[in-house]
Amino acid sequence: MSAPSPSITAIFLVFFRIGLLSFGGGLIGWVFREVVLIRHWLEEDEFLSGMALGQILPGANIANLTIFVGQRLRGLAGAAAGLFGLLVGPFFAVLALAAGYRMLQSLPHAEDAMEGVAAAAVGLLIVIVARGARSAMGRPSAALAFLATFAAVGIMHWSLLLVxxxxxxxxxxxxxxKGA
Amino acid sequence: MRDDLPWALVVVFVPFSLVSIGGGPSVFAGIQHQVVDIRQWMSSSEFVGLFAISRAAPGPGSMLSTLVGWHMWGFSGAVIATLAFFLPSSVLCYGVVRVWNRYRGRPWHTAMEQGLAPVGNGLVAAGVISILGISGGGVVSWIIAFGAAGLLALRPKLHPMILFVIGAAVFVGTRIVMP
Structure with missing residues (x-):
C-alpha cells in the first residue's frame, strides 16, 4: 500500500526539483522515479492510468500528470503546489537561457551534448515501459492492450485519441x- | 483585442491550451502559424530559435509559450503567456482528475485503472520510439537511451544527472571520433 499523504511542501519540492533538473525531456520518467519508485506515493497501475488520462486531455502531458499526482495526494492544494513547483524553475531557466543562448551556441559541441542528454533522458522512460510491460505480462488482455497501443501510436502513427x-x-x- | 498589448497573448494561447490533446507539441505548428504568419510577431527563424531554446532548457517543452511572451513583451509577457497556455488545460484536467480520484477503491474504478494502465504504458513506449526517431543522433541515441535504462535497472537510485553527463560525453565523443 502507499505511504501516508506527504505534505504540500514535500509535493512542491519534488516537482520543483524535477522541473529544474529535467534537461532533455523525459519528465514523465522523472515523476515515475520520484513518486512511484523512490517515495511510493502512488502505485504503478495508478500512475500509468493517470498518465493515460492526462494524455487524452488537452494540456502538456507532464502538467496533467503533475495535477493528477498532486490532486490524488493532497487535493487542490497538492495539485497547485505540484504544478507551481514544476513550472517556476523552468520559467526562469528558459528566460536565462534565452539571454545567454548565443553564448551557448558558440560553445563547441553544445548541440551534440544536448542530444546526448536527451537520449539519456529517454532511458528514464524505458524504465517505465519495462516495469509496466512486466506487470502487463501477467494478464493476457493487458499485454495485448499494451502492444496494440504501442504499435498503433508508435509504429503506425494513428491518432492517439482514436487509439x-x-x-x-x-x-x-x-x-x-466478474458478475459486476 | 489590440495586437500591441500583452493581452493579445491570451487570445492566442488560451484556445491552443484547450485543444492541445496529446500534449503541448501537438499545437506548436498552430502556434507558429499564428505568431509568424498571421500576427507577424516574429520571423520564422526567430520562432525556430525560441523552440531550440525551450528544448535546451529543463522542464516541459510547452515553456515555448513563455519565450514567445518574453520575446514580445518582456517579463509581463512571459508571465501572461505561460498562464494563458498552462492554466485553462490545467483547470479542465483538475476537474476530471478530481472526479476520477473520488471513486478510488471501487471495483469498477480498479478495473478502469487496470485497463488503462497498459494503454498508458503503450503511450510511453510510443513516445520513446518517436523521440529517438526524430532525434538527429541515429543509432548513437538508441544506444545511449538503452544503456541509461540498463544502468537504471542495475542501480535504480542512480541520479539521472549522472546519466545525463555520461550521455552527453558519449554523444560528443562519438561525434569527435566519427564526425
Whole structure:
C-alpha cells in the first residue's frame, strides 16, 4: 500500500526539483522515479492510468500528470503546489537561457551534448515501459492492450485519441470484475 | 483585442491550451502559424530559435509559450503567456482528475485503472520510439537511451544527472571520433 499523504511542501519540492533538473525531456520518467519508485506515493497501475488520462486531455502531458499526482495526494492544494513547483524553475531557466543562448551556441559541441542528454533522458522512460510491460505480462488482455497501443501510436502513427478511445474501453472491459 | 498589448497573448494561447490533446507539441505548428504568419510577431527563424531554446532548457517543452511572451513583451509577457497556455488545460484536467480520484477503491474504478494502465504504458513506449526517431543522433541515441535504462535497472537510485553527463560525453565523443 502507499505511504501516508506527504505534505504540500514535500509535493512542491519534488516537482520543483524535477522541473529544474529535467534537461532533455523525459519528465514523465522523472515523476515515475520520484513518486512511484523512490517515495511510493502512488502505485504503478495508478500512475500509468493517470498518465493515460492526462494524455487524452488537452494540456502538456507532464502538467496533467503533475495535477493528477498532486490532486490524488493532497487535493487542490497538492495539485497547485505540484504544478507551481514544476513550472517556476523552468520559467526562469528558459528566460536565462534565452539571454545567454548565443553564448551557448558558440560553445563547441553544445548541440551534440544536448542530444546526448536527451537520449539519456529517454532511458528514464524505458524504465517505465519495462516495469509496466512486466506487470502487463501477467494478464493476457493487458499485454495485448499494451502492444496494440504501442504499435498503433508508435509504429503506425494513428491518432492517439482514436487509439485510446478504442483500446481503452476494450482493455477496461477485459479487466471488469466478474458478475459486476 | 489590440495586437500591441500583452493581452493579445491570451487570445492566442488560451484556445491552443484547450485543444492541445496529446500534449503541448501537438499545437506548436498552430502556434507558429499564428505568431509568424498571421500576427507577424516574429520571423520564422526567430520562432525556430525560441523552440531550440525551450528544448535546451529543463522542464516541459510547452515553456515555448513563455519565450514567445518574453520575446514580445518582456517579463509581463512571459508571465501572461505561460498562464494563458498552462492554466485553462490545467483547470479542465483538475476537474476530471478530481472526479476520477473520488471513486478510488471501487471495483469498477480498479478495473478502469487496470485497463488503462497498459494503454498508458503503450503511450510511453510510443513516445520513446518517436523521440529517438526524430532525434538527429541515429543509432548513437538508441544506444545511449538503452544503456541509461540498463544502468537504471542495475542501480535504480542512480541520479539521472549522472546519466545525463555520461550521455552527453558519449554523444560528443562519438561525434569527435566519427564526425
Amino acid at each position: 485510446v478511445a478504442v483500446v481503452g474501453p476494450l482493455s477496461v472491459w477485459a479487466a471488469w470484475p
